[in-house]
Amino acid sequence: MHTHITAATTSSEVLLNDQRLRRRYRVTILILIGVLFAIATLGMSIGAVSVPFWQVWDIVWHHLRNIPIADELRGTDLIIWEIRAPRVVLGSLVGAGLAASGVAVQAMVRNPLADPYTLGIQSGAAAGAVAVIFFGGALRSGLISPAVGGFIGALVTLLLVFSLARQRGRVSSMRLLLVGISLSYALSGFTTFMQYATHDPAGQSAILFWIIGGLGGAEWSKIPLMAIVLGVAVVFIWYRARQLNVLAIGDESATALGMRPDHLRVQLFVVLSLAIAVAVSIVGPIGFVGLVVPHVTRLIVGAEHRRVIPLSLLLGAIYLVGVDVLARWLIAPSEIPVGVLTAILGTPFFVWLIRRRDALAIREGQ
């Protein structure tokens, strides 16, 4: 929230304003925790069978306390606890993880228009998973699932991007950006070719999931791995929040402040790529969360990463769970893959953002 305070003239007034901004930030965080709670309740409540809010939390409470569920609620329990709850939790985790990764990638490549998929991980995962489906039929091998194929595809891509972006032991942000984007194109072309060449309808719909992504396959068994990997990545990013501020400014400033920008970029690249690879191999490539959410976050609290990171976690979770609720509700009883809707909602926002940036640049006379 950028208030233009003209009255502040002394350092004590600066301190007072600091204090006010900090208080406002804490209130924002509390409000957003409330919103996340509300949207999660909504996500578990609506659907083919509508369940009242109080009953949703009654069932969740029973599970958390390990209290047996009454027999007449068995059916509702199955829907809430086995289908909708893991979906909401998975949505929150992926949304939060992608948003925080987006924040870090943008600082890392020093470009506020980058997103986690700029590094090429998404396209690599899609190509890997689709290749397993495409060649799997021909080879009649059930040895690796598309998800494992997607993870391998993501890892191979990350190694490729990394080694191509490296020159004389340094990884520059510009090279990372260019190599990631151009490799994405190549891999997308490959994926599209395989989709085009597949005539078996089952294979085609399986391939579609790896091009759009969605939360439909959510189940509890998928949660722990996701939580651990994304958790490690988020703690790492948060721990480096102060440094990310300077990384976003430039290597010269970073070095002058006692940092090693090259090292930090390599560490971020590895941690983020692994987190994104795991996320993509479980929910497919869900686009735009990592681009849209960091920007909304910065509009609310400015660019300081110590505030942007926690807020983007909350907003990312709210955005993805919220869009998923929409995706299930808009054409109920059928549902839209959430990846389609994030892109449809994300694109107009992205265009608006670019226009707004241009308008700002003109006003500043640049």
Added chain:
Amino acid sequence: MPIIHTQHISLSLSGTPVVTDVSLEVGHGEFVGIVGPNGSGKTTLLRGLHRALKPQAGAVLVGMDDLWQLSANEAARRIAVVSQENQIGFDFTTSEVAAMGRIPYKQGFARDSDADRQLIAQSLSELGLAPLAHRSFDAMSGGERQRTLIARALVQQAPILLLDEPTNHLDIHYQLDVLHRVHSLKLTTIAALHDLNLAAAWCQRIYVIDRGQVVASGAPHEALAADLISRVFRVQATAFTHPVSGKHQLLFDRTAEEAS
């Protein structure tokens, strides 16, 4: 005893030697200028004075210590840098940019203490930026941005300040304003400067660099002698004493090519 000095350092960029065998000494509290034509190695030399560029040969000593034997954080607590990176693209406020000066003192999740916040607010107000503390850095004028980066250097609490072309792209008011403010901080300051007359007016001592080597050094009237400057910068320079300030200054008319 010099607070920072280099012993025969040579610096290269991507394998190409840019600075060769430069030795300089800067005493405590001195304001020293580095001048030279475009591409002479001013900025490269300045980068060699902190940890942006490791010398191929020779050593940089900060007090008694080799710059490259110190930890990166310790080096940053002794030397602050105002580089030419003043376009950010991320919407930081002035006070957030200044707060980055605490990085060499903070590990991981460490929060800003009240003392940190006070230091940041005081540094901003010392540079006349208190009214702009919560404004967007990118939306400010060049002079205000430059002052913000100097405030960040103050927050860094380093005794040595390196400035890379601090007056670049500023109008004459802000050129004088920035140099005046830096001067009144009483830090040991080394500045790469483009404008010879600003260097002559503000620096106690000047090093003239040409093709990566020191070709003259000393007080402004010694280092910036008209014949040497004419040769190094390939112009016709005339020296005179400023009628008001009494400082050594230069006037230029033609390039050396025109004159011959």
